Amino acid sequence: MPPSFAHHLRVRYNECDPQGIVFNANYVTYVDVTLTELWREWFGSYQAFIDQTGIDLVVADLQLRFRGSARFDDELAITLDPQLTSASSVTSTIAIDRGADRLIDGTIRHVCVDARSFAKVPAPALLTAVLRP
Numbered sequence: 001m002p003p004s005f006a007h008h009l010r011v012r013y014n015e016c017d018p019q020g021i022v023f024n025a026n027y028v029t030y031v032d033v034t035l036t037e038l039w040r041e042w043f044g045s046y047q048a049f050i051d052q053t054g055i056d057l058v059v060a061d062l063q064l065r066f067r068g069s070a071r072f073d074d075e076l077a078i079t080l081d082p083q084l085t086s087a088s089s090v091t092s093t094i095a096i097d098r099g100a101d102r103l104i105d106g107t108i109r110h111v112c113v114d115a116r117s118f119a120k121v122p123a124p125a126l127l128t129a130v131l132r133p
Contacts, residue, residue, distance in 0.1 A: 004079050005034070005079070005082075006080075007033065007034040007077075007078050008076065008078075009030065010073060015072075020072065021069040021070065027066075028064070031062075031078060031108060033078075034079075034080055035092075035108075038080060043126070049127075052126060053126055054114065054115050054116070055114065055115060055124050056113050056115040056118070057111065057113070058111055058113055058118070059108060059109070060089070060110065060111045061109040062109075063108075064104055064105075065104065067102050068098070068102070070103055074098050076096055076097065078095070079094070079095040080092040080108075084123060084128060084132060087123065088112045089111050090112075090123065090131065091107055092107065093106075094106045094107060094108060112124070
C-alpha cells in the first residue's frame, strides 16, 4: 500500500468569506493542489504521467464532510490516501487538519481515461505499481 501523502499550506486572506472563514469551495482547491503535489512527487508531474501513459484521470465523485472551519493564516495539513478501487478507478480518502483538529474528511474518486478520446480505460502499469503493495 502506498504511504499517505500530505501537503501543508497556509490559508490566504482571499480564500475567506465575509464571516472570516475559508469559503467552502476552497477546500476542493486545497485537495486539487495536494493531488498536484502528489503527482509531482510520484511521477515528476501530472503532465509527465499523461505523456508517459497516454492516460488522464477525471473526477467521478467527490464528497466532503465539514467538521470545522479554517480561518485566515491557519496552517492546514491536507492528507490523501489513494487506493486502486477497481481496474480503472482510484479513490483517495481526504483529511484536512489544523493541528490536532480534523476540519474536513471525505473521498475523491478518479477514473482513468484515454487522454485523447476520454474513453474509460484500465489504470496503467505505472500507476498500479505505485498503488499496489
